[in-house]
Amino acid sequence: MTSNLSRHRLGFAALLAAFAALALPAPARAEVAPSAQELPAVVVSGTNFEIQRTVAPQVFARSARIQQTAPGQRSPYLGAFTGNQVNQTVDGMRFSNSLFRTGPNQYFSWVPDAFVSEVSVSDGGNVGGSIDRLLGISPSHLEATVDSSLGFIGTASFRDKRIGITLSTIEQGNVETAKGTVPHSSYNQRAIMIQSPWATGQKTTILRSHSRDLERPDKWNGGLRSSGFQAPSPYTWERQDYTLLKHEARFGRLGLAGGFQRFEEFIRDGTKPIHSELHLLILNADYTINAGFSAYLSVNREEITYDNGMAPGLSNPRQMDDDVWSTFRQGVRWLGQTGALRWVASGGLKQVEAGSLTVFRNPEAAVSVSYHGVFAGYDRSTNAPSYFSLKQALTSGRGLSLPNPNLKAEYADTFRAGYKAGPLHVDVYEKRFRNAIQSETVTNNPLVYRPYNGGSMEVRGASFSFSTSSLLGSELGLDARAEYNFGRNRLPDGKVQPTDKTTPFVGYLRLSWARLWSEFLFQPKATRLSPSDLNDVRVFGHNSGYRIVNIGYTLRPLRGWTTALALNNLFNDHGRVLGSSVDIPKRGLSISVRRDF
Numbered sequence: 001m002t003s004n005l006s007r008h009r010l011g012f013a014a015l016l017a018a019f020a021a022l023a024l025p026a027p028a029r030a031e032v033a034p035s036a037q038e039l040p041a042v043v044v045s046g047t048n049f050e051i052q053r054t055v056a057p058q059v060f061a062r063s064a065r066i067q068q069t070a071p072g073q074r075s076p077y078l079g080a081f082t083g084n085q086v087n088q089t090v091d092g093m094r095f096s097n098s099l100f101r102t103g104p105n106q107y108f109s110w111v112p113d114a115f116v117s118e119v120s121v122s123d124g125g126n127v128g129g130s131i132d133r134l135l136g137i138s139p140s141h142l143e144a145t146v147d148s149s150l151g152f153i154g155t156a157s158f159r160d161k162r163i164g165i166t167l168s169t170i171e172q173g174n175v176e177t178a179k180g181t182v183p184h185s186s187y188n189q190r191a192i193m194i195q196s197p198w199a200t201g202q203k204t205t206i207l208r209s210h211s212r213d214l215e216r217p218d219k220w221n222g223g224l225r226s227s228g229f230q231a232p233s234p235y236t237w238e239r240q241d242y243t244l245l246k247h248e249a250r251f252g253r254l255g256l257a258g259g260f261q262r263f264e265e266f267i268r269d270g271t272k273p274i275h276s277e278l279h280l281l282i283l284n285a286d287y288t289i290n291a292g293f294s295a296y297l298s299v300n301r302e303e304i305t306y307d308n309g310m311a312p313g314l315s316n317p318r319q320m321d322d323d324v325w326s327t328f329r330q331g332v333r334w335l336g337q338t339g340a341l342r343w344v345a346s347g348g349l350k351q352v353e354a355g356s357l358t359v360f361r362n363p364e365a366a367v368s369v370s371y372h373g374v375f376a377g378y379d380r381s382t383n384a385p386s387y388f389s390l391k392q393a394l395t396s397g398r399g400l401s402l403p404n405p406n407l408k409a410e411y412a413d414t415f416r417a418g419y420k421a422g423p424l425h426v427d428v429y430e431k432r433f434r435n436a437i438q439s440e441t442v443t444n445n446p447l448v449y450r451p452y453n454g455g456s457m458e459v460r461g462a463s464f465s466f467s468t469s470s471l472l473g474s475e476l477g478l479d480a481r482a483e484y485n486f487g488r489n490r491l492p493d494g495k496v497q498p499t500d501k502t503t504p505f506v507g508y509l510r511l512s513w514a515r516l517w518s519e520f521l522f523q524p525k526a527t528r529l530s531p532s533d534l535n536d537v538r539v540f541g542h543n544s545g546y547r548i549v550n551i552g553y554t555l556r557p558l559r560g561w562t563t564a565l566a567l568n569n570l571f572n573d574h575g576r577v578l579g580s581s582v583d584i585p586k587r588g589l590s591i592s593v594r595r596d597f
Contacts, residue, residue, distance in 0.1 A: 067580050072214065172188065188213075260280070331348015341369065429461055454491070457487060546577070563593050568585070568588050
C-alpha cells in the first residue's frame, strides 16, 4: 500500500472494496467519455491513512455498494459501515462533517460524479475506512444522455492549460420499475466546477451544486415493517446547496491546502420547516523531512446553525442552535523500501472538540508492508459522535439531551492481508469495532436522552478483482469484482445480532469486445437482517437482492462524435439495493451523444 504523497505510484492499487449497488443503471455516458485527464493535481491530505486501491469513478458507481434513501441521496458503504463512520474527502480535503449521521446520509451526490476523475479507498481515516475523490475537468466536450426509465443527464466542459470549466445537469422523473412507477422519486441537480492551476504546484477549485424539491419515497409512500404499517408522511428536501472553494500549493518540501465548504439544507418534515447550515474551514499541511519521513497536519473548524422547525415549549426547550466543532490531526509518516520489501508506517493524534460538550483525544496509527505482491496491514482509527448523537433532543424537537462526561470515541482495529500481481487482487480482512456510541432514554416523562458507549462489532470479509483490457492478448476486456462481508453486532445487554444493512455478497462483471460491452451486477437476498432492518419499510418486504444485465454498443460515426446505445436491466429484474427506498429501474434504453472538441 502506498501513501497519499505517492498516489500516482501505487504499489498495489486496483480493487474497490464495495460492490455496485446502483439504484440507477449504469448510464452509457461512462462508455462514451474518454478517460478523464484532470488539470495538474496537487493533493495535500493532512491525514495518516494510506491509499489501498484506486478506481475510475464510473467503475466505483457500478462496483461499490451505494445505498440511496431517495434517488440521488447516495451513501456509500465500506463493508458494514457508512455515514459518519466512513471518512469522505475531496482532493484529500475533509468532506465529512458533524452533521453526517451514523446511518446512511444524503451528501455523497452533492459532488457530481461528472466532476470526479479518480476514487480511492483506504482502511484508515475513520472506523469504517475512507473514500477520497480526486476532482478533475474532462477534455472539452458536450454530452447528452437520455434514459427511458429515468430521464436526462447533460455535461459540458472547456479545458486549456490555464483553466477548466465543467457543467452538469440532471433532470430525472419518477423512477419506472418493473412493478410500476414509484411516486415521489424524482431527482434533479445543477452543478458547476472551475479549476485553474495558477502556477506549477498550485491549483484553485470552485464547485457549486444545487438541488430542489426532492421527495423521500419511503416517507411519502409509507409501507409495511415488522412493527406494522408506516403511514405516509410528507418529507421533502426543499433545497440542497453545496459550495467548495479551495486552493492547494506545494513549495518544495511543504504542501499547503486551504478551503471553505458550505452545506445547507431546507427540509419540510410534515409541517416542520427544518433548516441546517454548516460552514467548514480547512487547513491541511504536509512536510517532507528526509529518508522517507514526512509530517502532516489538518485543522478543521465547523460552524453549525440548526433550526428544528418547532416553536419552543415544554417539550421543545430550544428551537435554534449555533455551535462550533473542531477537529485536529497531526502526526508523522515513514515510507521505505529495501529491495522488494516496502513499508509505510504512520502515527499521530486526533482531537475532536464537540462544541462546548466534550473533547475526544485519541492516538491513530497504521502500518503496511508488501513483498513480491504479498501484503499485510494494520490500522487503528477513531470516530467522534455526530452532532445528532449528542443533540438528539434539539434535532428531533423533543425532550432534553444530557451530556455524558465519560463518553469515549469509537475506535476500530483493522487487519488486512492479500496478494496483488498484475491484474489480480485478492485480500481478506477483519475489523474489530469498539465503544459504539448509542443513545438511551433516561426518563420518558419528561423525555430525557443521553449518549453512552455500548456494544461492539466484528466484521470479516474478502475481496477479489481481476481487471484487464486485453485478456490473453485478445481484444476481450474483462473487469470482475466481488466482495464478501459478515458482520456481527454485540449489544450492551450481551445479545448478538447481524449488523444493519449488510449484504453478504456483491459482485460485478464486465466484458468488452471492440465496440460491444456487457455488464452483470449481482446481490443475493440477505439472509441475516437486524431488528432495525426488519422495522425499516425500505428493507421489510424488499429484501430480494438483484440480478442486473446491461448491454451496450458504441459508435463513432464522425471525427469527434461518439454515440452510445445501452439496454439496461435486460431481463427486467425488480430487485433493490439493500436499504434503498426504490427498486432498480426497469428495462430501458439509454442513448448518449457526445461531441469532443
